[in-house]
Amino acid sequence: MEVNIKSIHFDATEKLQDFINKKVNRLARHYENISNVEVTLNVVKPETSMNKEAGIKISVPQQEDIFASKTADSFEEAVDLCLEALERQLEKIKSRK
Template sequence: MDVKVQAIHFAADQKLINFVNDKVNKLELFYDHIISSEVFLKVDKKASKENKIAEIKISIPGKELFAKKQCDSFEEAADLAVDALRKQVKKHKAKISA
């Protein structure tokens, strides 16, 4: 799967990019027809503590799934967003196999 990670208004280190790639690639264990994914990492200047935002969009045949989470760290936000997408992928897979 093609994973594009974009850090908006800051420079993401390679360790963070690798972490996000690994998490997103694990979605293929649940559904192997994922075409591509885009990850946007942002820092919300308004919020003081939980200001790290991870938005993940995955493309599957005929549909796009999206999750956005805001937490203390990018790792936590990406983890929660991937969990939300895993639920969406399982739900979609159950729909098409029914």
């Protein structure tokens, strides 16, 4: 599984990238056919709270790509919220088979 992390208009720290990689790799437990994961991090409005946005797109062979985007106080929280939504979507795909 390939993980691409894009941070828009800022540089993501090594700690944040490690956190994202660790969390995304857990998705393989639920669905082992994931081929590619794209994580996009963005600061929406720098002067306000709840301004960290994370978007995660998962590519699965023979399936449509699935996507989730969440906004929170921190990137870690936004990534966690996205992954919860993606896990639900993966479970729906798995149950359809």
